[in-house]
Amino acid sequence: MHIAFFGSSIVSAYWNGAATYYRGILGALARRGHRITFYEPDAFDRQKHRDIEPPEWCRVVVYKPCEDAAAAQLEDARGADLVVKASGVGVLDSFLEKSVLALKSPRTRVVFWDVDAPATLESIHTSPDDRLGPLVPDFDMILTYGGGPPVVSAYEALGAKACVPIYNALEPETHHPVPPDPAFAADLSFLGNRLPDRERRVEEFFLKAAAGVPGKRFLMGGSGWDDKPMPDNVRWIGHVYTHQHNAFNCSARAVLNITRDSMARTGFSPPTRVFEACGAGSCLVTDAWTGIEQFLEPDREVLTAVDGDAVAAHLADLSPERAAAIGAAGRARVLAHHTYDHRALEVERLLEGRDTGAPALEGAAR
Missing domain, CATH: 3.40.50.2000 (Glycogen Phosphorylase B;)
Known part of the structure; x- marks a missing residue:
């Protein structure tokens, strides 16, 4: 048709x-x-x-x-x-x-x-x-x-x-594992534009987490954050083009998804970033939202967090081996059911x- x-x-x-x-x-x-x-x-x-x-x-x-x-x-x-x-x-x-x-x-x-x-x-x-x-x-x-x-x-x-x-869902030909790029190296990366119903949650789940673990490296991509006060261990790189998303996702120990206020209240709305990160084999950390279990199994295929303190705790305990295992399990799940x-x-x-x-x-x- x-x-x-x-x-x-x-x-x-x-x-x-x-x-x-x-x-x-x-x-x-x-x-x-x-x-x-x-x-x-x-x-x-x-x-x-x-x-x-x-x-x-x-x-x-x-x-x-x-x-x-x-x-x-x-x-x-x-x-x-x-x-x-x-x-x-x-x-x-x-x-x-x-x-x-x-x-x-x-x-x-x-x-x-x-x-x-x-x-x-x-x-x-x-x-x-x-x-x-x-x-x-x-x-x-x-x-x-x-x-x-x-x-x-x-x-x-x-x-x-x-x-x-x-x-x-995932488009496997577009989002997939690639070699890490030192330009995107970080312990935790977040990608999202600055929007009114996202900013408060970014402050809680990303910036507060960064302040809680000053020894970790945090990377933020997305438009509109140029005048936002950030902890010294956060690096903002501006707009990240789609062709750079794989390298962005594959170069960090873990990738953070932060759901916008309206989506979090409603639930059952995984953003594109969830599937992009999983498709790249990244260890995904997401703010907890209703329905996550329909898409990924917490603690095996994804890590969930109720606040910035929980994000910081995940980072403190996340070994390279566990991060890789979660990333592999998440990728297998989305390839099998969510393309x-x-x-x-x-x-x-x-x-x-x-x-x-x-x-x-x-x-x-x-």
Whole structure:
């Protein structure tokens, strides 16, 4: 089938954490024979910070961030078997969410794909400017990249015909073990942009942990942290491009995942960093969140921490041998159960009505 996808960006991960998710899911669907067109606005300097050129399996259309240009791309998408509007495009979101529904037809089904469901739902319930909530029942299906039962229930309460999480996963050809790079050497590394609902947890789980073990080396990657006060044993290196992620993950004793506030409250939302680190064979330490056991076994495939003191305690006791064993076990788990090929099969079954009891989307056959 032809999938027309309106998202933030597939070629740039600059201020765009969903990029690797889009590449993984859509690349896996392309391998299964589906045709992909990805529409993204030229916004937030993302085109100046491309991580990749348009992949051969995807037609990428970059448009000016204005309604006339967006309307032209909507017309271009008319007649596709499946039209997807992702959350968080960043510009013209309300316009696109309303306009894609006009593309529905006996041949074309329209899906809202929420890549930040807790934040989206909070906006629906609290923002006086929200326009998405009343449209939820009009979409043929709501897909999310996480959230578990609380998110499903919340969308069903808004009238969603069906809501199904399609979780982050690993793309083994992209994220895999590589030799360590001295430029990224550390005892604990963390990668994440500075965001309002992440900063407090970074202070607790990363900066407090660093202050607690001054003899350990901490490395931070991500945009926006340039004026953030940090302990002397923390080194900040700015934006880390996708092609550098493997070296970043493989050059530290352990890699830390810190879930954003909204995701931590909802649970069942493993970020892309979880699978990237495990795919590289890194020893992953994550803040504890509901549902982690669905993806990785604590103490064998991942280390969990309830606060910065617990992170520091893990580092104090973590030998190279144990770190390597946890990294190997985590990698084996995600390769066996959590790759984007697994997720693409889930999506395909959903669209054909062969899984979870969700209704089939007419016209969605390959």
